[in-house]
Amino acid sequence: MKNKSLVSIADYTKEEYLEILRVAAEFEKNPVQKILEGRVVATLFFEPSTRTRLSFESAVNRLGGRVIGFTDSSSSSVSKGETLKDTILTVSNYSDLIVMRHPLEGSARYASEVATVPVINAGDGANQHPTQCLLDLFSIQKTQGTLENLKISMVGDLKYGRTVHSLLMAMSYFNPTFNFIAPDELKMPEEYKLFLDKKGIVYHEFTELAENIKDSDIIYMTRVQRERFADPLEYEKVKNVYILKNKMLEGTKDNMKILHPLPRVNEISTDVDSNSKAYYFPQALNGVYTRQAIMAKILGLK
Amino acid sequence: MKEDKKLSVTAIQNGTVIDHIPAQNLFNVISILGLDQITENLVTFGTNFKSDRLGRKAIIKVSDKYFKDIDINKIALVAPNAKLNIIKDYEVVEKRQVIVPTEINGIARCMNPKCITNNENIVTRFSVLDRNGSISLKCNYCEKITDQQHLQIIR
Numbered sequence A: 001m002k003n004k005s006l007v008s009i010a011d012y013t014k015e016e017y018l019e020i021l022r023v024a025a026e027f028e029k030n031p032v033q034k035i036l037e038g039r040v041v042a043t044l045f046f047e048p049s050t051r052t053r054l055s056f057e058s059a060v061n062r063l064g065g066r067v068i069g070f071t072d073s074s075s076s077s078v079s080k081g082e083t084l085k086d087t088i089l090t091v092s093n094y095s096d097l098i099v100m101r102h103p104l105e106g107s108a109r110y111a112s113e114v115a116t117v118p119v120i121n122a123g124d125g126a127n128q129h130p131t132q133c134l135l136d137l138f139s140i141q142k143t144q145g146t147l148e149n150l151k152i153s154m155v156g157d158l159k160y161g162r163t164v165h166s167l168l169m170a171m172s173y174f175n176p177t178f179n180f181i182a183p184d185e186l187k188m189p190e191e192y193k194l195f196l197d198k199k200g201i202v203y204h205e206f207t208e209l210a211e212n213i214k215d216s217d218i219i220y221m222t223r224v225q226r227e228r229f230a231d232p233l234e235y236e237k238v239k240n241v242y243i244l245k246n247k248m249l250e251g252t253k254d255n256m257k258i259l260h261p262l263p264r265v266n267e268i269s270t271d272v273d274s275n276s277k278a279y280y281f282p283q284a285l286n287g288v289y290t291r292q293a294i295m296a297k298i299l300g301l302k
Numbered sequence B: 001m002k003e004d005k006k007l008s009v010t011a012i013q014n015g016t017v018i019d020h021i022p023a024q025n026l027f028n029v030i031s032i033l034g035l036d037q038i039t040e041n042l043v044t045f046g047t048n049f050k051s052d053r054l055g056r057k058a059i060i061k062v063s064d065k066y067f068k069d070i071d072i073n074k075i076a077l078v079a080p081n082a083k084l085n086i087i088k089d090y091e092v093v094e095k096r097q098v099i100v101p102t103e104i105n106g107i108a109r110c111m112n113p114k115c116i117t118n119n120e121n122i123v124t125r126f127s128v129l130d131r132n133g134s135i136s137l138k139c140n141y142c143e144k145i146t147d148q149q150h151l152q153i154i155r
């Protein structure tokens, strides 16, 4: 994994995922390890994403490294018309590792080809966000004790939600069963269902939430966003169907945990927060350990 | 030259005849092979020949030029059934078929407007997916699929 960019979840093997999760668990036990002393990590956020940036910067700081970068391209040379290539080549001179968020799809792959240091994709448009996927895997493994043979319900926007697509691909190594719970307009795309068919992985599709989560080990919630609907009336019809409420959790399995990539809007009612099955805030903390592990592995320090 | 229809375009002494090109893609083939850029060789073409399979087909003849497989296979995107006759001394000495390549660099545009390749000066790169004889391209960058219907050749 040393010097290997992480652009897409498909770049790493199952063994490499598991190795990252193992190291992440080490950082969970012992989060402050100054192994990045004297190293510089560039965080280039061509579009703002405060949550992801803070998580990465927290991870670098706990490793004793320094952060340079920008949080919004309007204040950088990019706004003066500099190409991505030139920005990446320049920043490669100043840093040991580049963490990049960019609104255009494929930008991270291109940056990894141009850069002389490894690149971690922190989101390229609607395409990939692999560190989110790895922290989801870590959260699942930690709460369930295993990644194997789990029943995972994915809820909400399954059409455009990149996190559910990445998670589906990554979990496909571990013999899961899926429930896809979404409005017709936001159903899981055909190409992912074909992928599962080919691998012989069982999935069920539903449009109704409450009745179909009882046997789940993991409920993965996503936002249903208004801007995804061509017809605003369609949004009005479905927006309240996919809200998880505390009383729906009666009769769900004891080991079940609720995940959400955050930020949430209203899709998880606040009365769920105090339920011990709510796991979305610890999940965000796991993101720091997972990113510590990813950076340490890529820099060859673990 | 034994087949009558080939007489409709001037016979060549040495070179390559590319047959069974869908008529609507003639100029794409010319562009992909760079035949609009070469200055030495004699290039002749004819189009709208009747074809049982293609409806209307086009033929290109290039004098004194023999294509490498790697170059000729690029036209598989727009002329997957094209056939090549290698001509030496007015005789067909070899027949070749176009093979769909597994990777395509340049040539085509990614159909995703939010793809980095449509926003910065980058040579496109695709892996070729051949699904039931219909070719589509998976972008190496944005990972989106460009199908035959949305295929656009960069000229």
Ligand SMILES: [Zn+2]
Residues within 6 Å of the ligand: A106, B110, B111, B112, B115, B116, B117, B139, B140, B141, B142, B143, B144
């Ligand atoms: Zn693309």
